[in-house]
Amino acid sequence: MTTKQIIFTGGGTAGHVMVNLAIIPAFLKDGWTVDYIGSKDGIEKDLMEPLEGVTYHPISTGKLRRYFSKENFKDPFKVLKGTWQAHRIIGKKKPAVIFSKGGFVSVPVLVAARMKGVPAVIHESDFTPGLANKLAIPFAKKVLATFPETVKYLPEQKAEWIGAVVREELFTGNREKGFAMTAFTSQKNVLLIMGGSAGSQKINQAVREGLEDLLNQFQVIHICGKDNIDETYAQEGYVQYEYVQDELKDLLAITDLVCSRAGANAIFEFLALNKPMLLIPLSRQASRGDQIVNAQSFEKQGYAKVLEEENLSTESLVASLLELKKDKFEIKDKMNQYRSSEAKQKVIEIIKKQAN
Structure with a gap:
């Protein structure tokens, strides 16, 4: 039986990595090959490197700013470079599915996934989608939300409320x-x-x-x-x-x-x-x-x-x-009175369904 391959992405802050940290062990346990695409020096690199069984791939990333900065002129080129690097990694690894937790590093990965025809699942933690996820949503098959209210900000045919994924x-x-x-x-x-x-x-x-x-x-x-x-x-x-x-x-x-x-x-x-x-x-x-x-x-x-x-x-x-x-x-x-739903298991099932 061929080993299933999955690529995770997301970074910039610890919040963009924690859900990945909660889910990755389940895929490793099931015998999947797990790779992670992140930035060269983001917090995601520090959090992922101690994890056994995960190969980390750094790519070029541009920061998506809402304010004027001279860096804004360089960033599109960094994103293009990152997209080319992600495209090459995806081509080499041939994942069945990609899971993205958001952050600006995820945008080139999701664009490259679409170019390679690999289904992608996005997780949005916040009440309203962040800029990176807004840009990446058109390239994803499913968008999962933590807050039930978030669904109204997402494309109806892709959106699903799953609740909060908490590290066990x-x-x-x-x-x-x-x-x-x-x-x-x-x-x-x-x-x-x-x-x-x-x-x-x-x-x-x-x-x-x-x-x-x-x-x-x-x-x-x-x-x-x-x-x-x-x-x-x-x-x-x-x-x-x-x-x-x-x-x-x-x-x-x-x-x-x-x-x-x-x-x-x-x-x-x-x-x-x-x-x-x-x-x-x-x-x-x-x-x-x-x-x-x-x-x-x-x-x-x-x-x-x-x-x-x-x-x-x-x-x-x-x-x-x-x-x-x-x-x-x-x-x-x-x-x-709050009952943590079985969100983690639901996310894993949705990812595996997309992989199939």
């Missing part, structure tokens, strides 16, 4: 390991703060300026982004990490409350794990506003409190976190 290993966290890593105790609430895979200077600054007040109420795990650790703040009850991958499950096992950006993959993971959250979505000045809509949806359903970035200060952060602590049991009651 997040449910296997070990509290003893989490407490050993942090030197925390079970006597005081643990607050996990993360500003997205790249970190957020604004959140980091507000946290550190309000640390004295926060440490009166919480033990604080601060995932602050690459090169953002500041040892001058080192003290009992406060630990800093640039980025956490394998040990995240153990840290989440001891976490009572979360303060986070509002990327769809992350917030659905916190929901599945029953972690009340304060969401600080990226502002419209820094993004297309997708995180704001994600956060509003969660706030409306009673899963989260929201602090707009424009209103973020040391005082507003501390006050919002104290309010979150006060209402955590009420929020957990709402979260208990």
Whole structure:
């Protein structure tokens, strides 16, 4: 029997890779040959390289900007080069199907897939499709949505709501390991703060300026982004990490409350794990506003409190976190009503159906 081949793509942020990380092991287990097309130096390369059984192929990518930049003139040529490279990889690997998680690296891959006649499936995590997915959708056979409301923004004949795909290993966290890593105790609430895979200077600054007040109420795990650790703040009850991958499950096992950006993959993971959250979505000045809509949806359903970035200060952060602590049991009651659908299995079935 010939081994089935699949290519995954997606990158730019950790959110564009997490669903791939959740699904890839199932294909490896079923004996598929798995390849990944990503950028030369994106976070997807760092996240994929430790994964055994996956061959990583870097291609040229152009960033899709909504603002004026001199780089905008070079980017079409980078995308063309990336399309040619992806076309060559697809021709050599002959995959039965391609699965894309979005991000600008996926656009040349989806264009090349269409040129090669390979069916592609896209997954859209956010409430409304991102620019990369909007450009890639015409080249895909199926587009899967996390939010039920997203379907109305997608071509009717391609769209399907499947819910959130959550990494199973997040449910296997070990509290003893989490407490050993942090030197925390079970006597005081643990607050996990993360500003997205790249970190957020604004959140980091507000946290550190309000640390004295926060440490009166919480033990604080601060995932602050690459090169953002500041040892001058080192003290009992406060630990800093640039980025956490394998040990995240153990840290989440001891976490009572979360303060986070509002990327769809992350917030659905916190929901599945029953972690009340304060969401600080990226502002419209820094993004297309997708995180704001994600956060509003969660706030409306009673899963989260929201602090707009424009209103973020040391005082507003501390006050919002104290309010979150006060209402955590009420929020957990709402979260208990949410049942994580069998989204992961549905995605795998849809991919395999397209492959056939």
